[in-house]
Amino acid sequence: ARRHSVAVIPGDGIGSEVVPAAVAAVDAVAAVHGFTVRWTEYPWGSDHYRRHGRMMAVDGLDLLSRHDAILLGAVGTPDIPDDVTLWGLLIPIRRQFDQYVNLRPVRSMPGVRGPLRDANDIDLVIVRENVEGEYSEIGGRFHRGRPEEMAIQEAVFTRAGVARVAGYAARLASERRGGLTSATKSNGIIHTMPFWDEVVAETVAASPGVALRKVLIDALAAELVLRPERFDVIVASNLFGDILSDLASALTGSIGLAASANLNPERKHPSLFEPVHGSAPDIAGKGIANPVGQIWSAALMLRHLGEETAAQALLDAVDAALAAGVLTPDLGGNATTGDFVSAVVTTITATASTTADRST
Ligand code: NAD
Ligand code: IPM
Numbered sequence: 001a002r003r004h005s006v007a008v009i010p011g012d013g014i015g016s017e018v019v020p021a022a023v024a025a026v027d028a029v030a031a032v033h034g035f036t037v038r039w040t041e042y043p044w045g046s047d048h049y050r051r052h053g054r055m056m057a058v059d060g061l062d063l064l065s066r067h068d069a070i071l072l073g074a075v076g077t078p079d080i081p082d083d084v085t086l087w088g089l090l091i092p093i094r095r096q097f098d099q100y101v102n103l104r105p106v107r108s109m110p111g112v113r114g115p116l117r118d119a120n121d122i123d124l125v126i127v128r129e130n131v132e133g134e135y136s137e138i139g140g141r142f143h144r145g146r147p148e149e150m151a152i153q154e155a156v157f158t159r160a161g162v163a164r165v166a167g168y169a170a171r172l173a174s175e176r177r178g179g180l181t182s183a184t185k186s187n188g189i190i191h192t193m194p195f196w197d198e199v200v201a202e203t204v205a206a207s208p209g210v211a212l213r214k215v216l217i218d219a220l221a222a223e224l225v226l227r228p229e230r231f232d233v234i235v236a237s238n239l240f241g242d243i244l245s246d247l248a249s250a251l252t253g254s255i256g257l258a259a260s261a262n263l264n265p266e267r268k269h270p271s272l273f274e275p276v277h278g279s280a281p282d283i284a285g286k287g288i289a290n291p292v293g294q295i296w297s298a299a300l301m302l303r304h305l306g307e308e309t310a311a312q313a314l315l316d317a318v319d320a321a322l323a324a325g326v327l328t329p330d331l332g333g334n335a336t337t338g339d340f341v342s343a344v345v346t347t348i349t350a351t352a353s354t355t356a357d358r359s360t
């Protein structure tokens with residue numbers, strides 16, 4: 001049977017609640033679809049930091065590099081600065097493994113109402129540049145404690161870095177509905193963003209059948225709220241893509257629904273799959289976190305590992321649970337994380353036995 005080796009990092013807060021949920025759902029679908037996942041759990045995160053002064057093992061990146069994929073929950077805790085926790089784990093993984101595409105699909109889900117009146121046909125994908133841009137290590141804090149104190153952070157956009165993510169987005173758009181929106185701010189950010197526009201336009205020009213529209217990020221935020229169904233693929237820099245992904249997923253009902261794939265498209269390194277949301281300290285420990293974003297991320301992982309049918313079965317089971325009204329409190333229901341996963345696993349198992357009955 002096919003075997004996949006996956007590194008699992010539950011991390012902090014609700015990460016340790018939604019990750020086991022996704023693992024159970026994947027195990028169920030794997031049993032039905034003829035493969036196994038060998039999970040290796042790494043207990044890294046804020047507790048590890050409190051004990052060892054590091055977010056992950058010294059050779060953590062090396063350990064991760066030996067797996068086919070990485071499934072992550074979330075990182076971050078109120079009593080440790082976010083720059084320490086995130087730059088000690090998530091950001092180094094994205095960079096070390098050159099996961100330059102952060103793919104974030106957003107769609108209206110059955111049985112779930114978002115905050116907008118008529119929007120039930122949202123179906124878009126955010127392609128977020130994931131290793132450069134506004135998230136740069138270049139800069140610093142100067143004249144500490146003096147009146148002239150300041151902090152400087154350089155945004156770095158390279159031709160190769162913009163072209164490769166724009167190329168990915170253009171290919172994706174050509175396989176979908178052919179619409180590509182580029183998020184920009186070339187009216188205000190006068191060095192990097194005009195360059196972004198230029199490289200995106202040049203790259204997309206090589207993709208026949210893709211209609212490129214560049215939209216200023218402020219207007220784009222408004223348009224997403226007013227006409228979200230109009231968007232197909234959105235390509236955005238690291239920071240703009242980050243903000244747009246919480247906005248777009250909230251329009252479908254909850255950021256707890258949103259999935260992401262941090263991809264190294266060349267497959268030289270493992271890719272990382274994690275929900276868009278964070279560790280949600282405000283609801284952690286209550287057993288009520290929405291596991292959909294984590295399960296959907298696991299489905300993206302299965303697709304990446306070549307298990308397309310299983311990935312689709314997992315997504316169908318999620319849809320079925322939502323459509324049946326198994327909704328966590330963020331979606332207006334009172335289901336627990338466990339209730340939702342039970343519903344998903346039951347559907348997967350039931351579908352399998354129906355199919356087996358039919359084939360005998
Ligand atoms: P958050 O995404 O953790 O939470 C924002 C709001 O959404 C909260 O009210 C939370 O309860 C709700 N929410 C999020 N996920 C949910 C789910 N699955 N089900 C139900 N409700 C959900 O964002 P935040 O509060 O700004 O950040 C908390 C911590 O997480 C910070 O330390 C932050 O740096 C970190 N963070 C980590 C990641 C990551 O590891 N990838 C991503 C985002 C934020
Ligand atoms: C995300 C998160 C991270 C990001 C943070 C936690 C550094 O918000 O994955 O969306 O900004 O990339």
Ligand code: MN
Pocket residue numbers: 242243246276
């Ligand atoms: Mn984010």
